Amino acid sequence: MENRQTRNILISCGVILIVACLCLSFLLISGIGVSLIWPFSTDQGSALPTPLQEPTPLEETTNIPTGEAENLPSDLADKLYQIESEVVNIRGLSSNQPVNRTLISTEELEEIVTQDFFADYNEQDARQDVLILSLLGLLPVDFELKSFYESLYSEQIAGFYDDETEEIYVVQGADFGGSEKLTYAHEFTHVLQDQVYDLEEGLGLNEDACEADSEKCAAIQALIEGDASQTEILWFQTYASREDYQDLVQAYDNFESPILDAAPPYMSADLYFPYEKGLSFVQYLYEQGGYTAVDDAYQNLPVSTEQILHPDKYPDDRPITVDLPDFSAALGSGWELVDENEMGEWYIHLILSQAYDETHRISERKSEKAAAGWGGDTYAFYLNEETEEITFIMDAVWDTNDDAEEFAEAFIDYADQRWDESDELILDFNTWSGVNLQIVSILEGNRTIWVIGPSAEIVEAVLIELQ
Numbered sequence: 001m002e003n004r005q006t007r008n009i010l011i012s013c014g015v016i017l018i019v020a021c022l023c024l025s026f027l028l029i030s031g032i033g034v035s036l037i038w039p040f041s042t043d044q045g046s047a048l049p050t051p052l053q054e055p056t057p058l059e060e061t062t063n064i065p066t067g068e069a070e071n072l073p074s075d076l077a078d079k080l081y082q083i084e085s086e087v088v089n090i091r092g093l094s095s096n097q098p099v100n101r102t103l104i105s106t107e108e109l110e111e112i113v114t115q116d117f118f119a120d121y122n123e124q125d126a127r128q129d130v131l132i133l134s135l136l137g138l139l140p141v142d143f144e145l146k147s148f149y150e151s152l153y154s155e156q157i158a159g160f161y162d163d164e165t166e167e168i169y170v171v172q173g174a175d176f177g178g179s180e181k182l183t184y185a186h187e188f189t190h191v192l193q194d195q196v197y198d199l200e201e202g203l204g205l206n207e208d209a210c211e212a213d214s215e216k217c218a219a220i221q222a223l224i225e226g227d228a229s230q231t232e233i234l235w236f237q238t239y240a241s242r243e244d245y246q247d248l249v250q251a252y253d254n255f256e257s258p259i260l261d262a263a264p265p266y267m268s269a270d271l272y273f274p275y276e277k278g279l280s281f282v283q284y285l286y287e288q289g290g291y292t293a294v295d296d297a298y299q300n301l302p303v304s305t306e307q308i309l310h311p312d313k314y315p316d317d318r319p320i321t322v323d324l325p326d327f328s329a330a331l332g333s334g335w336e337l338v339d340e341n342e343m344g345e346w347y348i349h350l351i352l353s354q355a356y357d358e359t360h361r362i363s364e365r366k367s368e369k370a371a372a373g374w375g376g377d378t379y380a381f382y383l384n385e386e387t388e389e390i391t392f393i394m395d396a397v398w399d400t401n402d403d404a405e406e407f408a409e410a411f412i413d414y415a416d417q418r419w420d421e422s423d424e425l426i427l428d429f430n431t432w433s434g435v436n437l438q439i440v441s442i443l444e445g446n447r448t449i450w451v452i453g454p455s456a457e458i459v460e461a462v463l464i465e466l467q
Helices: 004-012 022-029 074-091 106-117 123-135 145-156 178-197 207-212 214-239 242-254 265-299 305-309 344-353 364-371 401-418 456-466
Strands: 015-019 066-070 099-104 157-162 167-171 335-341 374-384 389-398 420-426 429-434 437-444 447-453
Touching (some): 074 178, 074 214, 099 106, 123 145, 157 178, 214 305, 265 305, 265 344, 344 364, 344 374, 344 401, 374 401, 389 401, 389 456, 401 437, 437 456, 447 456
Parallel strands (some): 066 099
Antiparallel strands (some): 015 157, 374 389, 437 447
C-alpha cells in the first residue's frame, strides 16, 4: 500500500470523485448488482426496468435551495434542478442549502487536477510512494506515479462535488445526455450526504482522520460511493428517457480509456473498490431495510474493508488492535518511520493477486480466501533516505489459527513466485532473498509476521523487537 498521504489526496482532499464509466459501464451496462432489461431489444421496444423501490410521486412543491449556475444555459440549469428534485425524491434526504453548479471543459478539468487535486503532492512524495509500492510488488521501481495520477484523473473524472466550496463541477462534452445526467444524479447524492451528514467532519473524510485510520476511511468512502451509485441507478431506472438509455449505450460503445487500461492492476482494482464493493454493501443494507438501513449506517459507520467485502460482518466484527514497537533504535541511524497503519483485508488481497509482474500473482480466488480470515493488523515502513532502502513490517492476527495458516500457505506460494528461497536462516526462520532484500514470513498460532529488509541483520533486528 502506498504512503497514506497519496491515498488521502485521492479520497479526502475535500473532493468526492465520480470516475467516468465505473458507474456507467460497470454498474449499468454490465449490471453489477442490478438486473436491467434494456428497452431496445426489439423493434417494438419494451418497458423500462422496474426500479428497486417505488419512489413517491414527485410533487411540484419539492423545495431545492438554488445556488449559482455559473456559465450554464437556462435550459441546462432547469435539467439539473429537475434531476436534483428527482434524486431527493428517491434518496429521501433533503437539501437544506444552495449548491453552486459549474460547467467545465476537459481542458479546465486537467488544470483543476494538476493545480488543485495534486497541488500538494510533489515529486519527492511520489518517489517515496513508488519505493514503498515497488517493495510490495505493486509498481516497478521506476514508475512515474505523479504524472500518471494526473493523466488518469484527467481522463476518468466525469464530474465531482467539492465539499469545501460546496460546488458541483460537471464535465460536459457536446451534449448533456444520459451519461452526464447519470453522473449528475450521483454527484448530487454527495451534496445531500454532505449537507445531512457532513462528509469531512461528521463522517471523518479528512486527511488527519484518514492518516490515523486508513481502513475506516476506505470503508466510509465505500459507503458514500455505494450509496451514490445505488441512488444513480434508481434515478436512471425511474426517470431516464429512451434517449437517455440510447445515449448511455452509445457512450459505452464509444468509450476509450487508454490511461486506465494501462494502469497497474492494483490501482485500477482499488479505483473500482468504493463503487463496486461499496454498491454491493449498500444493496445488502437496502435489502434489509431500504434507505432507512442505509441511513443507519451513517450513524454507525463501517470501520474496515472487511465489513464492506462481507456485509454480514457489519457492524459487529471489528478489527483487533495490533500494536507495533518503535523500530528506529533497532534499525540504527538514518532510518525514519514514514508510514504506519492497517493493511486490511482488501490490500492484503491486492498484494497477493495484483502484483505488477503477472508472474508474481497468485489467483484471485486463492488470495480472497487467504485474506478473508483477517482479524486485524498493523504495518510500518521505515525509510533510509540516504540509501533509499525500505524496511517493511506487518504484524497480523487472524480470526482463527486455521485462517492464519491459510494466509501463510498462500503467502508461501506468492513468495516462491516472487523471490528465491534462501538457504540462510534468520533466527531459525526460513527466508527468501531478492535483489538486496531478505524476506521472512512467520506463523505463530493465529498470528503472522511478514518482514522485508535490505539485509539479514536488519530483518533479525526487527524480529528481536517483535518477540
